[in-house]
Amino acid sequence: MNASVITAPLAPAAPPIGLDVPRVLGCVDGPEPGPILIIVGGLHGNEPAGVKALQRVLPQLAADAGGLVCGRVIGLAGNRKALRRKQRYLSHDLNRYWLPERIDRLRTSTAPLDDEDEELRELNREIERQLADATDGIYLLDLHTTSGPDLPFATLDDALSNRPFAFAFPVPVVLGLEEELAGTLNSYVESLGIVNAGFESGQHDATSAIERAEAAIWIALEVSGVLQPGRPEVTAARQQLSEGTGALPHVVEIRYRHAIRPEDRFQMDPGYRNFHPVTEGQEVGSDRQGRVSTPIGGLMLMPLYQAQGADGFFVVRPLNRLWLAASGVVRRWHWERILHLLPGVRRHPDRPGSFIVDRRYARWLALELFHLLGFGCRDKGERIQVMTRRDLDTTGNS
Numbered sequence: 245m246n247a248s249v250i251t252a253p254l255a256p257a258a259p260p261i262g263l264d265v266p267r268v269l270g271c272v273d274g275p276e277p278g279p280i281l282i283i284v285g286g287l288h289g290n291e292p293a294g295v296k297a298l299q300r301v302l303p304q305l306a307a308d309a310g311g312l313v314c315g316r317v318i319g320l321a322g323n324r325k326a327l328r329r330k331q332r333y334l335s336h337d338l339n340r341y342w343l344p345e346r347i348d349r350l351r352t353s354t355a356p357l358d359d360e361d362e363e364l365r366e367l368n369r370e371i372e373r374q375l376a377d378a379t380d381g382i383y384l385l386d387l388h389t390t391s392g393p394d395l396p397f398a399t400l401d402d403a404l405s406n407r408p409f410a411f412a413f414p415v416p417v418v419l420g421l422e423e424e425l426a427g428t429l430n431s432y433v434e435s436l437g438i439v440n441a442g443f444e445s446g447q448h449d450a451t452s453a454i455e456r457a458e459a460a461i462w463i464a465l466e467v468s469g470v471l472q473p474g475r476p477e478v479t480a481a482r483q484q485l486s487e488g489t490g491a492l493p494h495v496v497e498i499r500y501r502h503a504i505r506p507e508d509r510f511q512m513d514p515g516y517r518n519f520h521p522v523t524e525g526q527e528v529g530s531d532r533q534g535r536v537s538t539p540i541g542g543l544m545l546m547p548l549y550q551a552q553g554a555d556g557f558f559v560v561r562p563l564n565r566l567w568l569a570a571s572g573v574v575r576r577w578h579w580e581r582i583l584h585l586l587p588g589v590r591r592h593p594d595r596p597g598s599f600i601v602d603r604r605y606a607r608w609l610a611l612e613l614f615h616l617l618g619f620g621c622r623d624k625g626e627r628i629q630v631m632t633r634r635d636l637d638t639t640g641n642s
């Protein structure tokens with residue numbers, strides 16, 4: 245036999261199994277200057293529905309730019325590397341990375357970056373570019389999907405300026421997510437003065453999740469003032485999103501988060517969906533310690549049916565609309581002058597406008613009062629919680 249050295253050909257790079265897309269999915273300018281609407285899809289790489297929805301809507305708008313009232317809409321891909329791999333993230337959750345100190349460090353850092361830091365830097369640059377161009381209002385809609393077979397909902401960081409934007413979607417609105425999750429894109433852009441909301445359009449790979457994300461885009465275009473009112477697409481979008489959500493509460497608030505780590509090996513029991521009623525003590529899953537039950541009753545939100553993620557499930561409860569209306573009024577009064585008189589509450593020594601709440605003395609009622617007055621929790625400890633006035637609250641007009 246003729247012995248010969250066979251050189252193994254270099255293994256070809258693994259083909260992408262997900263979406264390979266540019267950062268800017270499309271940018272359409274109207275004939276006149278005006279508000280800017282930024283829409284982000286795929287901040288989690290296993291959630292391509294938002295990207296696909298933008299790929300459908302943006303070309304339609306580009307072909308009909310005269311239909312825009314004014315301003316600009318720009319669609320951005322979130323975690324491009326993770327989208328290619330169809331994974332939630334590669335090394336870190338990009339929707340927990342938007343911390344001001346981290347972003348400041350990235351601006352000047354010359355050290356090698358991890359995958360998500362690179363994504364963060366690039367995406368933030370694009371958002372800052374838009375911010376520099378904004379002269380007449382700037383909005384951001386962050387599109388997501390969930391692992392369970394689910395009805396859509398919007399998420400709201402309850403600053404008054406954000407309310408008209410989030411309440412424009414005819415789906416339940418969830419308050420309080422930003423208090424549970426540090427480093428979300430929405431919380432960060434709010435600190436930049438960008439009016440924002442999140443939209444969860446359904447199950448990751450369902451066609452309906454793409455269609456609902458498209459509907460959310462059309463509604464966001466109108467409510468931000470970029471698109472001429474009365475477009476048939478917006479009317480159809482409202483109708484589409486209303487289907488199946490009529491019996492659900494209009495506004496709910498997060499009251500419990502079941503935080504998990506990979507080593508817990510948490511497994512949700514099958515059959516839960518968003519807004520599924522649960523009672524206090526009900527067993528809903530298992531982990532390495534045994535059965536897991538919910539400590540409070542209410543409605544299930546975002547039960548985890550995927551491998552990656554740090555939230556096993558949330559429990560929400562309906563929020564009275566009267567409460568919302570009242571909070572819109574009382575926030576205009578300067579309660580912060582006397583809040584430190586509450587038991588267990590003192591002014592933060594270093595952060596003006598922030599209060600330290602000792603949860604041993606100031607329980608639910610005091611925290612609810614802070615929410616009513618437009619404060620959110622920015623630093624949550626076991627015993628101590630720091631409540632800070634939301635950045636966009638004082639400029640709100642609803």
Ligand SMILES: [Zn+2]
Pocket residue numbers: 287288291388389
């Ligand atoms: Zn997501």
